Amino acid sequence: MEYRLPGINQVQTNAKAGLTFASALRSILRSDPDVVLIGEIRDHETAQIAIEAALTGHLVLSTLHTNDSPSAVTRLIEMGIEPFLVGSAIDCVLARRLCSKCKEIYVPTEETLVHARFPWTPAERVPELYRPGSCSACSKTGYKGRLALHEVMVVSEQIERLSVERASADVIGRAAREEGMVTLRADGMEKVRQGVTALEEVLRIVV
Secondary structure (H helix, E strand, O other), X not given: OOOOOOOOOOOOOEHHHOEOHHHHXXXXXXXXXXXXXXXXXXXXXHHHHHHHHHHOOOEEEOOOOOOOHHHHHHHHHHOXXXXXXXXXXXXXXXXXXXXXXXXXXXXXXXXXXXXXXXXXXXXXXXXXXXXXXXXXXXXXXXXXXXXXXXXXXXXXXHHHHHHHOOOOHHXXXXXXXXOOXXXXXXXXXXXXXXXXXXXXXXXXXXX
């Protein structure tokens, strides 16, 4: 266990001893916990138990290896979960926060903004952004601390219908964006505009 926290019971998996995500989850649910945190859903059995637990009133938190939130729907279906059971998905990525003591303001070139697909048009004034500096407070890295970039997809009736129809992640993503979903890239660019992280940092972690 990386951290021992009061009020939280933790179980470390051991495949050689037969203690897998799925077998541990079955035992955990017998204790009727309020919240279940699964490190990762990687197979059908774990996914099925997690979905069933969520449907019976438990708050189940976990991760999936996908590129974006819409892909979480298709990933669960690929694992063998019935499309009508697939729920909402949240994708969160951590970016490094610029050091507040040494971050430098600068004006990027128009070519840089176009290449990065920054939300800006040539008709607008080129925005002032921040980039990492170097000081003893951040060990001369220019970054200190972390902040989260979020992509939250609310599963509407249309998303549920597309899931049942086994639509592709691209189709689901397009529908979610039309309904107002903010993508990871857009959220990252907004934090660049706010001056809390650098353009290069967002481009490093968001495709």
